[in-house]
Structures are given as C-alpha cells and as structure tokens.
Amino acid sequence: MAANMKVKERVAKKQTLCGALMLIEALKAENVKVIFGYPGGAVLPIYDKLYESGVFHVLTRHEQGAIHAAEGYARISGKPGVVIATSGPGATNIVTGLTDAMMDSIPLVVFTGQVASSVIGSDAFQEADVLGITMPITKHSYQVRDIHELPKIIKEAFHIATTGRPGPVLIDIPKDMAVAEAEFDYEQDVQLPGYQPTTKPNHLQIRKLVEAVSQAKRPVILAGAGVLHANAHEQLKQYAEQQNIPVIHTLLGLGGFPADHPLFLGMAGMHGTYTANMALYECDLLINVGARFDDRVTGNLAHFAPKATVAHIDIDPAEIGKNVPTKIPIVGDAKEALIQLIEQNGKRPDVSEWLNKLNEWKREYPLMYKREPGVLKPQRLIEMIHEYTNGEAVVTTDVGQHQMWVAQYYKFKQPHRWVTSGGLGTMGFGLPAAIGAQLAQPEATVVSIVGDGGFQMTLQELSVIQELNLPIKIVIVNNQALGMVRQWQEIFYEKRYSHSLIPNQPDFVRLAEAYGMKAMRATTEEEAEYVLKEAFATNAPVLLDFHVCPGENVYPMVAPGKGLHEMVGVKW
Amino acid sequence: MVKRIITMTVNNRPGVLNRITGLFTKRHYNIESITVGHTEAEGISRMTFVVNVDDERIAEQITKQLNKQIDVLKVVDITDQAIIVRELALIKVAVTPATRGEIYTLIEPFRAAIVDVARDSLVVQVTGEPEKIDALIDLLKPYGLKEVARTGTTAFPRGSQRASSTNKSLFII
Numbered sequence: 001m002a003a004n005m006k007v008k009e010r011v012a013k014k015q016t017l018c019g020a021l022m023l024i025e026a027l028k029a030e031n032v033k034v035i036f037g038y039p040g041g042a043v044l045p046i047y048d049k050l051y052e053s054g055v056f057h058v059l060t061r062h063e064q065g066a067i068h069a070a071e072g073y074a075r076i077s078g079k080p081g082v083v084i085a086t087s088g089p090g091a092t093n094i095v096t097g098l099t100d101a102m103m104d105s106i107p108l109v110v111f112t113g114q115v116a117s118s119v120i121g122s123d124a125f126q127e128a129d130v131l132g133i134t135m136p137i138t139k140h141s142y143q144v145r146d147i148h149e150l151p152k153i154i155k156e157a158f159h160i161a162t163t164g165r166p167g168p169v170l171i172d173i174p175k176d177m178a179v180a181e182a183e184f185d186y187e188q189d190v191q192l193p194g195y196q197p198t199t200k201p202n203h204l205q206i207r208k209l210v211e212a213v214s215q216a217k218r219p220v221i222l223a224g225a226g227v228l229h230a231n232a233h234e235q236l237k238q239y240a241e242q243q244n245i246p247v248i249h250t251l252l253g254l255g256g257f258p259a260d261h262p263l264f265l266g267m268a269g270m271h272g273t274y275t276a277n278m279a280l281y282e283c284d285l286l287i288n289v290g291a292r293f294d295d296r297v298t299g300n301l302a303h304f305a306p307k308a309t310v311a312h313i314d315i316d317p318a319e320i321g322k323n324v325p326t327k328i329p330i331v332g333d334a335k336e337a338l339i340q341l342i343e344q345n346g347k348r349p350d351v352s353e354w355l356n357k358l359n360e361w362k363r364e365y366p367l368m369y370k371r372e373p374g375v376l377k378p379q380r381l382i383e384m385i386h387e388y389t390n391g392e393a394v395v396t397t398d399v400g401q402h403q404m405w406v407a408q409y410y411k412f413k414q415p416h417r418w419v420t421s422g423g424l425g426t427m428g429f430g431l432p433a434a435i436g437a438q439l440a441q442p443e444a445t446v447v448s449i450v451g452d453g454g455f456q457m458t459l460q461e462l463s464v465i466q467e468l469n470l471p472i473k474i475v476i477v478n479n480q481a482l483g484m485v486r487q488w489q490e491i492f493y494e495k496r497y498s499h500s501l502i503p504n505q506p507d508f509v510r511l512a513e514a515y516g517m518k519a520m521r522a523t524t525e526e527e528a529e530y531v532l533k534e535a536f537a538t539n540a541p542v543l544l545d546f547h548v549c550p551g552e553n554v555y556p557m558v559a560p561g562k563g564l565h566e567m568v569g570v571k572w
Numbered sequence: 573m574v575k576r577i578i579t580m581t582v583n584n585r586p587g588v589l590n591r592i593t594g595l596f597t598k599r600h601y602n603i604e605s606i607t608v609g610h611t612e613a614e615g616i617s618r619m620t621f622v623v624n625v626d627d628e629r630i631a632e633q634i635t636k637q638l639n640k641q642i643d644v645l646k647v648v649d650i651t652d653q654a655i656i657v658r659e660l661a662l663i664k665v666a667v668t669p670a671t672r673g674e675i676y677t678l679i680e681p682f683r684a685a686i687v688d689v690a691r692d693s694l695v696v697q698v699t700g701e702p703e704k705i706d707a708l709i710d711l712l713k714p715y716g717l718k719e720v721a722r723t724g725t726t727a728f729p730r731g732s733q734r735a736s737s738t739n740k741s742l743f744i745i
C-alpha cells in the first residue's frame with residue numbers, strides 16, 4: 001500500500017501541470033498545513049485551482065492580516081508561513097509584514113500575483129514593481145519568467161526561507177505563468193552555490209571562548225531569538241548551569257531560558273531590568289548567543305559593555321562585529337555551538353562574588369509598580385493573566401507600552417510561546433499574529449494582548465477569529481492613548497501631548513459583539529478577576545476591554561542616547 | 573575616508589545589479605564606481621566596486637552584506653592585494669590649429685590614442701590606473717574639455733602575489 005502510494009506520488013510529480021497547480025503541488029510536497037491570503041485579478045487562476053485543492057486557506061480581511069498571521073504561525077510552529085496576495089495593492093499591502101519578518105528573521109514564503117508578462121512595464125492595471133519594492137525587505141525574491149523554472153523557484157524559496165538566518169522570500173507570479181504548463185518535477189536538489197550558510201562553528205573559536213570563560217570573573221550570556229530559531233533552549237540551560245553563567249534575554253529571546261531560573265536576570269535594554277542592564281555594563285565577558293545587538297538592547301554603544309571581552313555566536317556573519325567590536329566571533333548555528341561548548345566542559349569560572357552582586361541587585365531593584373485601590377494597573381493586569389494561564393499561554397502582543405509590560409511581567413517559562421514584533425515595532429501585528437499562532441497550536445491557550453491604538457490597525461481580523469471560532473483571548477490594554485508616544489511626550493516633550501490622547505475610543509465591547517464575539521469590560525482589579533475567570537472558562541474567542549490607569553509609564557527606562565547604566569525609574 | 577576595491581562574481585540574473593546597488597543605498601555605503609561585465613563562465617558576471625568607507629569595520633560589513641545576497645557567488649576585497657587596476661576614459665578636448673600638435677605631444681607619454689578628429693576637437697582615449705587618467709585630464713583641462721566619459725575602475729588580482737604583501741583581503745565563502 002505504502003509502496004503503491006510512493007509510485008503514485010512519483011508519477012504525480014512528473015506530470016505536466018499549469019503554474020497554479022504546480023504551486024499547489026509544491027505546497028503539499030512542502031507539507032504546508034495552512035496558507036493565508038486574499039484573492040484578486042492577478043491570482044484568480046491560482047484561486048481557481050485552490051478551490052478544490054484541499055489546501056487549507058485562511059481568508060484574512062486585509063493582506064497585512066494575512067502576512068502577520070503567517071508570521072505568528074511561523075513563530076509558533078517553527079515552519080515557514082505561506083502567504084498569497086494579488087498584484088498591485090494586494091502586494092503593497094504586505095510590505096509592512098515583509099519588513100517585519102525580515103527584521104525579526106521569520107521564515108515566510110510569499111506569493112504575489114503580477115500582471116501578465118506581456119504587459120509588465122506598461123503601468124498596466126494593478127501593476128506594481130513588487131520585486132523592486134521588496135528587494136531590500138526580503139531575504140531573496142523571484143519573478144517567474146519561464147514556467148519551467150517555477151518548481152525549482154518554489155523549492156529554492158522554501159529552502160532559503162528556512163535555512164541559515166531565516167527570512168521572507170517572495171515569488172512574483174505573472175498571471176500568464178499561472179496558466180502556462182510545464183513538467184512538474186519537485187524532486188530535484190536545491191543548488192545554490194552563492195548560498196551556503198555556515199552552521200558548524202569553528203573549533204578554534206570555541207576553544208578560545210572556553211578559555212575566556214574559565215578566566216572570567218563576571219561572565220554573562222545575552223541570548224536572543226537565535227536560540228529559539230535553532231531550538232537550542234535546552235542546550236542554553238545546560239550550558240548556563242554547567243558553567244554557572246547568568247543569562248539575560250533580548251525582547252525576542254524571551255522564553256529561551258526559564259524566567260523563574262535562579263540564573264535568569266531578566267530582559268536587557270530600554271525597558272530591561274536593572275540587574276540585566278547593570279550586568280551588561282559590569283560584565284568582563286559577554287557571550288552573545290543569537291542576538292544582533294540592536295540599539296534598543298545596547299543603548300548608547302559608547303557605554304555598552306565597556307569592561308567586557310565580547311564573544312558572539314551568530315548564524316549570520318554580518319551581525320558579528322556590526323555594532324559591537326567582537327573578540328571571539330563564532331559563526332554558526334546556536335545549537336551546534338552550545339553543544340560544542342557543553343562538550344568542552346571547560347573549567348567553571350569562579351563567579352560566586354559576581355552572583356552575589358547580581359542577587360543583591362535583583363533583591364534591591366526588582367521591577368515595580370504601585371497598586372492603587374479602585375484602579376487597574378496594566379502591570380497588575382499582565383500578572384493576573386500570567387496567573388490565570390500559569391505562565392504557559394502563547395502570548396502575542398502589539399507594539400507599545402502594553403508590549404513592554406508583557407515582556408516584563410509575563411514570566412515566560414517555556415520557549416516558542418512568545419510572539420511580538422521586535423525589530424520593526426509594527427503596530428497592528430498582535431491580533432492577526434494570534435490567528436497564526438492558534439492555528440499552529442490549536443490546543444494552546446492563546447492570548448493576544450494589544451493596545452487600544454494598535455488594535456484598530458488590524459481589528460478587521462476579528463472576523464476571521466470569529467469565523468474559525470479560534471478560542472483566542474483578546475486583551476485590550478485600554479489606556480485611551482497611544483501610550484508609548486504619550487510617555488515619550490511626557491518625558492521628553494514637556495507633556496505636550498500632540499496627537500497621542502484618544503479619550504473617545506469606540507465601545508470595543510459592542511464592536512466585538514458586532515462581529516458576533518463574546519466581549520466584556522473591566523475597569524478595576526476586581527472586575528478584571530471576574531472577566532478573566534469567565535473568559536478563560538470559555539472555549540471560544542472572547543474580547544476583553546480593560547480600562548487601565550491611563551497615565552501609567554513603563555519603567556525602568558534607558559533614555560535614547562544614554563548608556564544601559566543610566567536607567568531612570570529604578571526606585572521611587 | 574579610505575578607498576576599497578571590491579570585486580565579486582554574481583549570477584547573471586535579472587535584478588542582480590538592482591539588488592546590489594539597493595543594498596549600498598540601504599546601508600548608506602558610498603560607491604565611487606561600479607563596472608559590470610561577463611566573465612569566462614557562462615551566466616556569471618563580474619562586478620568591481622570602488623567604495624569610500626570610514627574604516628575597516630565598514631569595509632568588512634560591506635563584503636559580509638554582499639555575501640549574504642543569494643546571487644552573489646564570491647566577494648573579495650582586493651585592495652591590499654597585488655592587483656591590476658584599470659580604467660578607460662574618452663576625453664573630448666577643444667583644439668585650434670595652434671594647439672593640435674601640442675596635444676599630440678602631450679598625450680604621448682600616456683600612451684593615449686586619438687580616436688576621433690574634428691575641426692575644433694579631438695577625442696583622446698586613455699587606459700590605465702585612475703590616477704594616470706586624472707593626471708591626463710588635468711593636463712588637458714587648460715585647452716578646454718568638452719566632454720569626459722570614464723568607465724570606472726575594473727580590477728584583478730595579479731597572477732602571482734608578492735610574498736611579502738600585507739594580504740589582508742577578506743575571503744568569506
């Protein structure tokens with residue numbers, strides 16, 4: 001039976017197919033479980049073939065929703081997200097998502113329709129130079145010019161998107177290519193002489209690092225999303241414990257190391273913990289594993305890790321030495337590098353004094369906020385959500401203050417539960433990302449925590465959540481403001497709140513109800529307790545509108561241009 | 573500012589040049605010249621860039637970023653190797669019957685050629701290192717330059733590298 005199937009498959013793979021069917025067969029061969037898209041003129045031939053293909057296609061209500069959903073899917077499943085959009089406006093609507101995926105190294109394969117080959121370049125109806133527009137925001141891109149090449153292109157696209165440093169790959173398909181026919185051969189090997197990512201770290205550099213660790217007095221690990229992409233969370237823990245080195249996370253790395261581990265110091269950067277930032281300032285050996293020294297993490301580079309020897313493990317050689325001079329460069333996969341380091345089982349550094357200091361800081365300068373009777377503090381709200389989900393939910397956020405509060409107060413214990421827009425900081429990301437996250441893990445509790453501002457950038461996707469009955473819990477941290485903008489205006493622009501206060505937001509509860517969704521509002525801690533309990537007992541989508549204390553700010557904070565040691569709002 | 577000469581081989585695919593120059597724009601690198609042409613291998617082109625960079629770190633970044641492009645096969649910063657550097661220029665210079673002979677003598681040591689002659693102008697063709705071309709242009713300037721077209725630098729490592737040369741070139745494969 002199985003052998004029979006194999007033969008059948010072979011035969012199927014040698015068939016002559018039109019472009020649209022090639023695409024569908026390739027998706028099946030790549031084991032793609034779901035695609036996100038939106039139809040239009042240039043992709044009609046593809047949609048026609050999708051009609052009875054058995055491919056699970058989610059019709060989002062905006063192409064931006066489709067690509068963010070695909071990003072959420074990729075983040076949680078570890079598999080590439082797949083998107084289809086039509087030419088012109090469909091394609092330009094995915095530009096933000098492509099940039100977002102490029103910045104945060106999310107594997108996507110994106111198909112865009114294009115006007116027919118014969119009219120490309122004539123400013124035809126719904127023609128846009130999608131290749132030109134997206135070149136700087138994709139890992140690679142293709143335009144199909146010869147139907148015989150399509151199988152090879154799709155195969156390469158999946159390979160490029162998911163290997164090395166992951167990223168988005170775009171395939172632009174002129175309408176005539178979707179109907180043109182050729183032999184479909186998907187068995188061929190990918191041959192890309194110009195693309196050979198180094199995954200095996202250089203042994204000499206590993207030895208150098210082992211030596212440096214053994215000599216270190218104040219070592220620290222900064223772990224980024226590279227750990228998650230490489231599925232190296234186990235090895236990270238093992239290595240940190242073996243060598244007794246404390247761990248700090250970047251925003252995107254959260255969950256790579258358990259937040260309740262005694263060696264965990266919290267998140268670094270602009271809204272990182274005092275201990276994490278001071279550890280980066282004081283350390284004598286900084287081991288970066290899969291982080292790219294983003295400016296939100298480093299603060300002013302002139303003051304960054306001034307006393308440290310820097311080692312950097314990264315799959316992308318271009319990230320090493322880009323922002324921070326690096327003494328020990330290790331190009332390779334984070335998991336392979338950590339395995340090698342563990343195997344070296346080098347001499348444990350003497351860090352007792354260092355750990356004492358760090359623990360003292362942790363005790364002395366924890367994250368803090370003031371609870372007040374009668375008002376709902378956003379930080380408290382996140383803590384309550386953490387309690388209700390036992391810190392195990394899949395959490396997506398939008399961008400702004402609420403995002404930082406989630407990063408600070410939702411103590412992720414496990415990897416691959418955290419979906420947020422880091423590098424680009426894309427408002428409108430959180431809600432559609434939750435759709436993809438839930439589809440990637442249908443059994444998981446998914447909470448989408450969004451601001452009242454960003455929610456309105458992609459709220460049309462409520463429709464999809466309701467239609468598919470995805471039991472996502474949507475939490476609006478409603479501060480009647482573009483809170484993060486308001487905070488900066490308060491601090492850096494003399495409280496001149498230019499276009500950041502929105503006191504008359506719509507009634508989000510009734511809005512959700514218009515979509516047929518259950519919704520509730522809470523304005524105090526007591527009400528919050530009640531609605532959260534009710535929501536998490538419901539196996540259906542629920543939208544919760546939390547009216548939180550509007551003037552609350554995110555602290556501590558490293559002001560732009562300052563060093564990590566110059567935090568404000570550390571103590572009352 | 574230091575000048576670096578970077579050569580690379582690329583797949584000769586539509587949009588490759590766009591990809592590369594786009595990268596330079598995106599990363600704020602300062603290109604002085606680019607030349608592109610076929611190589612001995614079918615489907616593969618060679619590009620030569622001259623870029624101005626603030627320091628070695630940026631030079632290294634450029635080669636690394638270029639290398640990330642899927643269609644880029646190999647990038648080498650050949651600045652510090654023993655290399656042959658050449659540029660071609662066409663220079664249209666104004667002449668009078670009185671200056672014509674003078675110009676002929678003047679260009680001789682440059683091994684330049686007169687490739688077009690008109691009543692009141694000459695076109696001089698010269699190849700060599702960019703500095704040599706600069707020098708010739710300077711000399712011709714007083715006669716009145718009507719038009720100058722330069723190809724930009726193309727370069728090659730020499731067949732044998734001097735043993736003692738400070739070979740700091742960055743091979744990243």
Ligand SMILES: Cc1ncc(C[n+]2csc(CCOP(=O)(O)OP(=O)(O)O)c2C)c(N)n1
Pocket residue numbers: 398399400401402403425426427428450451452453454455477479481482483484485
């Ligand atoms: C698409 C987009 N536009 C603008 C910004 C700039 N921005 C960053 S945070 C923020 C405020 C977000 O407000 P809200 O969604 O209510 O979240 P809050 O900060 O109040 O939690 C803005 C406007 C952005 N990040 N993304």
Ligand SMILES: [Mg+2]
Pocket residue numbers: 400451452453477478479480481482483
């Ligand atoms: Mg808000």
